[in-house]
Amino acid sequence: MWNYEKRLQFPVNIKEPNAKLAQSIMSQYGGPDGELGASMRYISQRYTMPYREVSAVLTDIGTEELAHLEMVSTIVHQLTRDLSMEEIENSGFANYYTDHTVGIWPMAAGGIPFSSTEFQSKGDAITDLHEDMAAEQKARSTYDNILRLVRDYPDVYEPIKFLRAREIVHYQRFGEALRIVQDKLDSKNFYAFNPEFDRCKS
Amino acid sequence: MMAPGNDRMRMLHDIGVMGFVIVEMNEYLDTHPTDKNAMDYLAHYVRMKNQAMKEYAMKYGPLRISDADNCSQNEWKWATQPWPWEGEC
Numbered sequence: 001m002w003n004y005e006k007r008l009q010f011p012v013n014i015k016e017p018n019a020k021l022a023q024s025i026m027s028q029y030g031g032p033d034g035e036l037g038a039s040m041r042y043i044s045q046r047y048t049m050p051y052r053e054v055s056a057v058l059t060d061i062g063t064e065e066l067a068h069l070e071m072v073s074t075i076v077h078q079l080t081r082d083l084s085m086e087e088i089e090n091s092g093f094a095n096y097y098t099d100h101t102v103g104i105w106p107m108a109a110g111g112i113p114f115s116s117t118e119f120q121s122k123g124d125a126i127t128d129l130h131e132d133m134a135a136e137q138k139a140r141s142t143y144d145n146i147l148r149l150v151r152d153y154p155d156v157y158e159p160i161k162f163l164r165a166r167e168i169v170h171y172q173r174f175g176e177a178l179r180i181v182q183d184k185l186d187s188k189n190f191y192a193f194n195p196e197f198d199r200c201k202s
Numbered sequence: 203m204m205a206p207g208n209d210r211m212r213m214l215h216d217i218g219v220m221g222f223v224i225v226e227m228n229e230y231l232d233t234h235p236t237d238k239n240a241m242d243y244l245a246h247y248v249r250m251k252n253q254a255m256k257e258y259a260m261k262y263g264p265l266r267i268s269d270a271d272n273c274s275q276n277e278w279k280w281a282t283q284p285w286p287w288e289g290e291c
Binding site for chain 1: 214215222228230232234266267290
């Protein structure tokens with residue numbers, strides 16, 4: 001069950017369209033380290049997570065990522081909504097325009113469509129939490145790359161900076177979640193059994 | 203003097219600040235579930251945000267369906283008021 005609030009987590013008010021920036025930023029919607037993959041990763045992993053605090057982290061961060069993909073989509077929408085045909089033709093946006101006009105569709109900056117192969121749900125608590133921590137760092141790097149591209153566009157810079165900061169907080173929470181898991185396992189061998197599958201519980 | 207649009211943006215900004223504190227404390231509490239101070243802090247912000255959401259719903263229409271009981275308007279503002287991706291209006 002989910003509830004929707006009709007507001008953005010952080011305001012986005014972009015005045016000038018810019019198809020080039022839109023094409024880069026789009027990657028954080030449907031790219032390999034984007035918010036759609038992030039949300040699906042955590043929400044998928046939580047069902048077999050045997051520790052309730054960790055399921056809470058996966059649920060709440062997975063939910064926040066939905067608010068982030070709404071922000072990224074909004075940025076892309078506001079950067080493309082008033083484009084002229086000339087801008088579309090001269091900015092390298094014609095390929096996207098051909099298939100989607102200026103509709104929002106999840107794909108990477110390089111044109112690769114969103115795919116669930118970009119995240120894993122391994123059914124192993126240690127493996128999944130390491131994936132989650134890596135995912136937060138990969139998204140942080142992508143936002144750092146985008147921040148260099150948008151340094152002269154404050155309307156775009158501020159919401160991207162907010163999203164980058166959230167990656168760091170989530171990395172911290174997943175690190176704490178990993179420690180909660182390890183504290184419940186055999187301290188001499190964390191890999192003695194998989195708490196999501198093997199029946200011998202601590 | 204503030205234009206009506208500005209009052210709306212200010213209320214939305216305040217709700218955003220309170221909403222952010224709630225998200226942040228929620229995620230913190232998930233890995234620190236016995237931190238009583240953090241629970242009290244979160245509860246304080248939940249009460250404040252609920253109040254602000256009610257006031258916003260009465261003035262401009264609901265931001266969530268659970269505030270739809272606070273709208274006396276004879277129009278379904280959930281559908282007719284701007285969507286978040288439209289930006290400042």
